[in-house]
Ligand SMILES: Nc1nc2c(ncn2[C@@H]2O[C@H](COP(=O)(O)OP(=O)(O)O)[C@@H](O)[C@H]2O)c(=O)[nH]1
Ligand SMILES: [Mg+2]
Ligand SMILES: [Zn+2]
């Protein structure tokens with residue numbers, strides 16, 4: 001547990017833009033000393049145990065065994081922490097999105113361009129997840145938006161606790177946006193709820209059209225797909241219709257926007273979608289106390 | 292390797308149970324893993340072995356019960372086995388079946404002493 005602010009996340013480091021103190025990942029509860037004596041291990045050197053005695057030891061060990069029912073989901077803790085985040089976001093009136101994609105599909109570029117378009121209209125706070133470096137958070141901060149970098153180390157996804165810890169040091173504005181850029185990975189971020197309103201999956205046209213079929217969990221978990229880098233279509237043999245059909249094949253309800261972060265194509269529609277979501281969250285939040 | 296974080300979650304659940312139920316040693320862990328979940332059973336087993344070191348579950352045998360995928364069609368109501376999470380209804384072939392079984396990732400029970 002971080003002694004400066006109390007934040008903690010297994011195996012991950014969170015760079016607090018307010019502090020920058022080194023954050024030592026909390027390890028699981030201290031291990032109980034292993035009492036590994038297997039049945040029969042009592043037989044020290046120089047002692048012999050006949051078969052009957054050995055089986056008696058085994059029988060008494062078996063007699064000690066009892067069954068304990070657990071019946072709990074492996075994601076139960078994450079889901080509970082995600083639910084807590086979701087409540088906190090609802091109370092703050094912030095529209096939280098979890099951006100997922102393969103590395104390099106353009107998440108950070110999209111965020112930078114989105115923040116530029118929303119400047120002066122809607123406050124945006126960003127959580128950046130990468131295994132290493134705070135380069136992406138720095139790219140966000142260069143726009144003037146507050147950003148916290150989470151480095152997951154060997155971890156390949158963000159979890160709800162990391163996000164809860166990271167939001168503690170971010171301003172969450174009523175009617176604002178919280179954009180969470182997940183670790184570039186189309187597999188496990190699908191399973192780890194962060195408390196977001198929606199997962200937004202970004203597929204770029206330099207990837208394969210059949211990615212939704214190869215990574216169906218992610219495209220099933222997402223409510224919106226941004227097909228990014230559409231400015232490159234004239235130079236590629238990428239079948240947009242086929243890519244969209246693959247996405248709809250795994251998720252018939254998915255909404256799809258064709259965009260280019262760099263040329264601005266489709267960005268108005270994306271930004272309008274964000275603005276509508278943020279306004280709805282702001283309006284639904286409990287009334288602010290009048291000072 | 293999300294199996295490692297899932298294994299760590301399993302151990303956290305087990306350690307909680309150990310405090311609640313006063314056991315200090317786990318011999319067998321039974322888990323249910325659905326065929327449509329994101330878990331590779333062998334990867335989970337391997338991750339569990341690594342993550343359980345120094346805990347009450349160190350050295351425990353991990354039994355993984357595979358749960359087959361099954362879905363239901365929202366249109367015609369038919370139930371059918373699923374190979375992927377987006378299999379179409381075998382009868383009306385319109386929409387993917389709604390998954391009703393096969394995404395489980397649970398710790399079921401333990402043998403402890
Ligand atoms: N042509 C083109 N390149 C883009 C677009 N969006 C991002 N890129 C480039 O793709 C590369 C990876 O982008 P980045 O935002 O770092 O991807 P991330 O790993 O998903 O965050 C960079 O070189 C970007 O300039 C786009 O819309 N069009
Ligand atoms: Mg990035
Ligand atoms: Zn801290």
Ligand SMILES: [Zn+2]
Pocket residue numbers: 155156157188189292293
């Ligand atoms: Zn992961």
Ligand SMILES: [Zn+2]
Pocket residue numbers: 156187188292293294
């Ligand atoms: Zn993974």
Ligand SMILES: [Zn+2]
Pocket residue numbers: 364365366367368369380381382383384
């Ligand atoms: Zn049907």
